[in-house]
Every structure is written in structure tokens, then in C-alpha cells.
Amino acid sequence: MKGGISAKAGGAGGAKRGGLEALRQNVLAFPILAWFGLFVGIPMVYVVVVSFLTRDDLGNIVWQFTLDNYRRIADPVYLRIFANSFLLAFLTGVVTLLVGYPVAYTTARLEPKRRNLAIGLIILPFWISSLLRTYGWVILLGNWGIINNVLTALGLIDQPLQLMYKFGTTLVGTAYMLIPFMIIAIYNSVDKLDKSLLEASYDLGAGRWQTFFKIVLPLTIPGIAGGFTLVFIPALGLYFISDLLGGGQTVFLGNLIHTLVNRGRNRPLAAAFSVGMIVMVILVVAICSRVTRSKREGFLL
Amino acid sequence: MKARVNRWQIIYLSVFFVVLYLPVLSVILYSFNANASTAKWTGWTLDWYRQLFNDRVIGQAFVISIEVAVLTAIVSAVLGTAAAVISLSLTERMKKAVQWVMLLPLLVPEVALGVSLLMFFNALRLPFGHLTLVLSHSLFCVPYVYVMVRLRLAEIDREIIESARDLGATKWQAIRTIVLPLVMPSIITSALLAIAMSLDDVVISTYMSGPRATTLPVHIFSMMRVGVTPKVNALCTLILLGTFLIIGLNQFVNIKSKPKGVV
Secondary structure, X not given: OHHHHHHHHHHHXXXXXXXXXXXXXXXXXXXXXXXXXXXXXXXHHHHHHHOOOEEOOOOOEEOOOOOHHHHHHOOHHHHHHHHHHHHHHHHHHHHHHHHHHHHHHHHHOOOHHHHHHHHHHHHHXXXXXXXXXXXXXXXXXXXXXXXXXXXXXXXXXXXXXXXXXXXXXXXXXXXXXXXXXXXXXXXXXXXXXXXXXXXXXXXXXXXXXXXXXXXXXXXXXXXXXXXXXXXXXXXXXXXXXXXXXXXXXXXXXXXXXXXXXXXHOOHHHHHHHHHHHHHXXXXXXXXXXXXXXXXXXXXXX | OOOOOOHHHHHHHHHHHHHHHHHHHHHHHHOOEOOOXXXXXXXXXXXXXXXXXXXXXXXXXXXXHHHHHHHHHHHHHHHHHHHHHHHOOOOHHHHHHHHHHHHHHHHOOHHHHHHHHHHHHHHHOOOOOHHHHHHHHHHHHHHHHHHHHHHHHHHOOXXXXXXXXXXXXXXXXXXXXXXXXXXXXXXXXXXXXXXXXHHHOOHHHHHHOEOOEOOHHHHHHHHHHHOOOHHHHHHHHXXXXXXXXXXXXXXXXHHHHOOOOOO
């Protein structure tokens, strides 16, 4: 508190030299901004530039302006890949929300000791190799995998079920990988809920479900929107999951970009697809943050 | 507050945790299977681990990964902590700008970030290898250090720093003797997290690896693509063991540093 007051007093005294004072105060931040500008900002701008360039037969970038890459993206075959990726990322958001919400909600209402244990178990996968976690599903779902073995042993099936290499398999793997993000985001907003609102709702005669849909759900929408962003963005680019579990049956943006860079050596086209991917992210982030903001204002009014 | 959870909620939570850890446990279990395929369980063996230790390529990739992870952790700890401490004395606007910039690497899908860095470093003619790996990994590790150190800084009583200044300590002295020791546990935790994230990264490392510097995850991914072999299971199990050692170490550091804490 004391610090706050003295800082304010100092600020008032330096008001005349405001610009210079602020500059002196902020000068140490410039290296940080420069670091990220150099290694994130400039590469991003560079990708946009490359997406308008051509290449020679060896795959080297040639500085010649063209719109060809974007013309090729507009091809229905490629638009289909955009749609696939969007669908995968969107459904990952939906699945993690539906599965994760009850987990987050229940966890937030546990007694402190059990709650800490549950949170630990939710966070622990962050520390476990994502390749291992994907590979676990290969072992579980494969034709000679654990699930098929168990079902065969129980006499429920004669032939192994084809569980691998489907869109659904990739969806399961991606949702599994990212669900901790969704749960933590929702947990934080459930935890912040003003408990007296729930009491009031019960006192006024609302039932459990009514209270949930009328009070809890609307108030946790910022958490849901935040979780959706945290899940949607990585879901677009985790190509190793669709590679190992989807077997390339459905082509996603991540796999396509990866192939174009590594084998196709068509970097300008890969750059154009990357730009498309980033545009998709910007749209979703914009929508999610707008949802959050309108909810907040609505609540304040 | 009374905890109100019914039986169905507990059952749901338990089933969820079983599913969450089932794939992990399957990988561990089948690393001890004598049969090379998951089709049959033919008894326990340590053969796959033996094969692993004789694999020179894996050994090399492991050494490179560790080197990169440790360097990444050091770079990230220094940059992230510096950014968090500097944020203490910035104007509100600049604070927001720094926060926003820190979010940037996490807002870009990894493939897009990897490809853009590949093209950029290529244009700069940087040699691909340790340098590019550490640079790119620290991009997504610094924000975590920054956030964790800032959370800790927010807990520190400002008056302690004020008193130190009143008693004649310079700004730098106050930071070195008061702020840094207090945030040290957070720095260590986030540095260990940086090690784990660096050791785990596949997507960006694929683009940043040089001809003579392939990281372990990149190598494991190519092993997995070729086919299912318990050797991969054994390798994954060992990595898991290493990670848990790191977590244990971290818990130890946190517990040890707690009684001393002024706050």
C-alpha cells in the first residue's frame, strides 16, 4: 500500500516530464519486446512475404511476386483440408468441453485435500511426453491392441474391430492430449464463482439443474471460451497425432504443411497454408474474446 | 464451505482418471512384454531396455536433447525472470504490452511457428542445431517462467522492498538480496518445467534439428512411424521415469524452501 502511494506521488511530481519519465521507466522492457519481435514477429511477417513468392526447381525461394499460392489454396481439394482441420479443432473443443466440464465442476467442489489430489492428477499429464500419450492409444486401439485383445478374449467379437486410422481416432487422441487445458480453464472460473449466488438460487427454490443452467453455466462462459482457445489452437497443428493415429487417411493442415516443407520442398505454398492457419486462429481468438467480454459487461449491467 | 458432491460425480471423476492414465500405463506395461507384438503377453523381460542401452543413435539423440533442454531452461529462467522483475517498475501500458508479447508464441500453432522460424533462420543462414533448437524452445518456455515468477512476485509484500530501500539498499541490491531469493522456488519450478517441455517438443524440433543434431522426440517419432516395437515403450518409460525424478526434485526444493519464506 505504502509503495502504491509513494509511486503515485512520484508520478504526480514527474507529470511535467511525463514522456521522458515514462521512457526511462520503460527502457528495460525494450530488450524483451525486441527479443520476441525478432524471433516471433519478424518470422511471422517473413512467412507472409514468402507466401507471395515463387520457388525454383530445387525448392529455393525466388523473389518474384505471385498470387499463385493463394490461388492454389482456393482449390476445392485444399479447401477441404482447411475444413478438415477446422472440424477437428472445433470438435476437439466440443469434446473436451463436454467431458471436461463435469470433471472441473466436481473437482472444484471437492474438499480441499481431495481437490488438491484431483488437480495434481489433471496437471500431471503436462509433464508426460505427448508422444508417449499418443502411442498409448496405438497400443490400446490397434488391431492387435489391448481393447481388441480383451474383447476377443471375452468372446464378444470374432475379428478385431478397426479402431485405428479414422477421423474419430485422431479426434480421440487430440482431445485426450489437450483436455487438461480445458479442465484447468473451467476449474478456475468455477472456483471463482461467488458461492452466495448459488445459495441464493437454492433459497429461492431453484433446483440443482435450474441453478446450474441459469447461474453456474452463464457465469463460467469466460472459462469455457478461454479453454476453447487453449484447445483449438494446438489442435490445428499437432500433426504427429493425426500421423500416428489417423494414418494419413484424413489430411489435415498440419500434415500438409509438414509434407510440403519436408518432402515437397514447396516452401512458398507451405507459407501460404501457414498464413491460412494463422488467420483461422485469429478469427477464433477474436470470437472467443468477444464472447468473454460481452459476458462480463452483461453481468456488470 | 460445505463440499457437495454426490456419488455419481465421484464415479465419473474416477472413470475419467482411469481413462486419462490408461494409455500411459499400457505403454509402461508393454515395455516389459517378452513378445514383440502387443497381440500376446508371453512373459516379463528387460530385453528391450538392454537393446536400448546398446543403441548408439538413441544415446546421441538423448545427449543432444539433454544439452538443449538444460540450455533452454537457463536461457528461459534468466529471460523470464528478468521480464517479470522488470515488469514491477513499468507503466501500466508497457506492462500490458509485455504480457501480450509473451502470449504471442503460445497463440501461434506450433507448425506455423516452426515453419516460420525455419524459413527465417534459413534466410539468416544460421546453422541448424543446438543454437536454433535452444532459441526456438526458449520462445515457448520464457512465457511460463514469466507467468510463474509474476504470480510469486504478486504475493510478496511490497513493504519489505520499500524498507530495504529506506535502509539504503540500491534498487539492484534490493532485487538481489530480497526479491530473487523469494522468487527462487518459482524460478526453479518453471525452469524444470522448461526442461520437461523442451525434452517433449516434437513439432518445432523437427524443423530446428540440424543434420547432426536430432533430438530424442524427433527420433522417437520416426521410430513410432515405422512400427510398434517394445523398444519404443521402454524408451518412453525411461523418459517418464526421468520426468518424475524432476518433479520429485521440484517438490523437494519447494518443501525445503517453504519454512524459510518470509511471506
